[in-house]
Amino acid sequence: MLNRTLAPESKQVDEIRFIEPLKQQLDNGIPVFTINAGTQELVRIEFIFQNVNWDPAKPVQAIGVSHLVNNGTEKLSAKAIADQVDYYGAFLQTEYGADQLTVKLYTLNKHLSSVLPILYAILNESVFPDQELAIFVQNQKQSLQVNLQKNDFLSRKHFANALFGDTTYGSNIEAADYDALRRDDLLDYYRAAYKPENCTIIVAGKFEATEFNILNEIIGRPWNNQDAASINEFTFSNPTKGEIVIERPDALQSAIRMGTLAITRHHADFPGFQVLNCLLGGYFGSRLMANIREDKGYTYGIGSAVVSLKDAGYFFIATEVGAEVCGSALAEIEKEITLLKTELVEEEELSLVRSYMLGSMLGSLENAFSHADKFKNVYFSGLDYSYYDNYIKTVKNITAAELKILANTYLDTAQFSKVVVGKK
Structure with a gap:
């Protein structure tokens, strides 16, 4: 019989195997790295853009673009985008990071050709409506006001600024920075950052030649955005001790x-x-x-x-x-x-x-x-x-x-x- 007074024998992990991606390229030059694994007809496609053109006078410029990039295009309102994505059972997410901006799509394979045109419009035709910008500013200021009452938030904020100073890693963002944000700031950043030469696509799930061809046909076309950009580069040597x-x-x-x-x-x-x-x-x-x-x-x-x-x-x-x-x-x-x-x-x-x-x-x-x-x-x-x-x-x-x-x-x-x- 099993002796339950004795702990089971533990063994060290002997080998860990990684699935390395297949590298391909779209017709417009965007590299695509695919982890083709799993049996379910589901894929995650990430469009990853390096942060560019850091301006300490506009510390929330990239944050605003990341939040609002899917809130309206030349032909689709924010509601229309959300409704169409929901209709196909897909999920669309945007993420801001200190180094990168990401637009992330989860979708069933059978709806790939229907959902990707929405993504193409977001990446090429976003207009950042003034109404959506006003709502974003109001929400962010309210969230900041609440967070400033939290000791943990303040400690993170001041610690980052002590280490990294006035950079995207440590900028000491205030409510006034959101008030100063303008639609033209968003458009300027969008046109500089969201373009093929600044994009990497990483795909995970069941994604084979048929799916790649759909991706290339829709996303591999020429893009509109071509403004000049300089990838953010920072050096740090004198943190506040x-x-x-x-x-x-x-x-x-x-x-x-x-x-x-x-x-x-x-x-x-x-x-x-x-x-x-x-x-x-x-x-x-x-x-x-x-x-x-x-x-x-x-x-x-x-x-x-x-x-x-x-x-x-x-x-x-x-x-x-x-x-x-x-x-x-x-x-x-x-x-x-x-x-x-x-x-x-x-x-x-x-x-x-x-x-x-x-x-x-x-x-x-x-x-x-x-x-x-x-x-x-x-x-x-x-x-x-x-x-x-x-x-x-x-x-x-x-x-x-x-x-x-x-x-x-x-x-x-x-x-x-x-x-x-x-x-x-």
């Missing part, structure tokens, strides 16, 4: 966010730094969680992360704690970092982290969409799948001594930007 304390006398909780500029995926140390981060605060069993949540009871949750953007990498720790224990929580965070810099990690703990990270990687590859997401991570970083080979090798083989060296190299708290909103 030390503490930024925003006192809120009535706060019951204090939001803490601290960290520093760091390496990106291009750096040989990046996979090892990810293992170090996982140990410190990268999963529920991390040291920060064990100490500050489980042992001290200062918070419901605390975590850390290593982030790789196009032009910068950064490391951060974030939490919200009871206002009366904020100082103690800061001291405990410092203590956990010091321990990683001075003591070797026990093999039992490191083994658990290895299993967690490899299991998470394997679990994140459950379908064609997730395989496409993994491809995007390396492609837009200028890397290839050898990055994942090196990542898996590092997770399996990194030593406690190497982690100690990494902690001393990248976790210098004297160089951290530290933001506390609430009471310290």
Whole structure:
């Protein structure tokens, strides 16, 4: 009989296989990367555009375009676009990121030829109606007003600005920036960014020659937008170090966010730094969680992360704690970092982290969409799948001594930007 008093035997993930995309090109030059997998007649098509023409005087220009690009064309109103997409059981989504803008379509294969013309119109004929712009400005200002009352939002806002200054990564957006937004600003950005030479298409799902031909026939035609554009490029070297304390006398909780500029995926140390981060605060069993949540009871949750953007990498720790224990929580965070810099990690703990990270990687590859997401991570970083080979090798083989060296190299708290909103 099964002995339920014994935990099941655990084994380390032995091999992780990735589905690499097929690269093709539309007649107008747009590269198309296809992860052709799955049996259901469903595809996700992503139109990804690099952010361009950063103007610090217009920090919400690209954000506005991303939100409103599907809110009206020369022939279709926002309602008509939504109704037609819904009629075919499709789903259309726009996403703004600091490096890229994305228009994402989910549709059944049988409706591809009916839905793609709507996408072509959005990418070529958007008019950004004044009425839609007014609604967007009103909604964004109201949302900002609400968020400015949240300690966590303020900590993120000021932390990003401390690290990245007045760039798209850290711009300190105010309500006045939305008031200053004009329809001509949106059109200027739209014509510069949404064009074939600035577009990459990534497809995931059941997508074969028939579907590609439909995509090429509709999207591979010439586009209207041809304005000059300069891809955003930023350099960062002098973040604001030390503490930024925003006192809120009535706060019951204090939001803490601290960290520093760091390496990106291009750096040989990046996979090892990810293992170090996982140990410190990268999963529920991390040291920060064990100490500050489980042992001290200062918070419901605390975590850390290593982030790789196009032009910068950064490391951060974030939490919200009871206002009366904020100082103690800061001291405990410092203590956990010091321990990683001075003591070797026990093999039992490191083994658990290895299993967690490899299991998470394997679990994140459950379908064609997730395989496409993994491809995007390396492609837009200028890397290839050898990055994942090196990542898996590092997770399996990194030593406690190497982690100690990494902690001393990248976790210098004297160089951290530290933001506390609430009471310290």
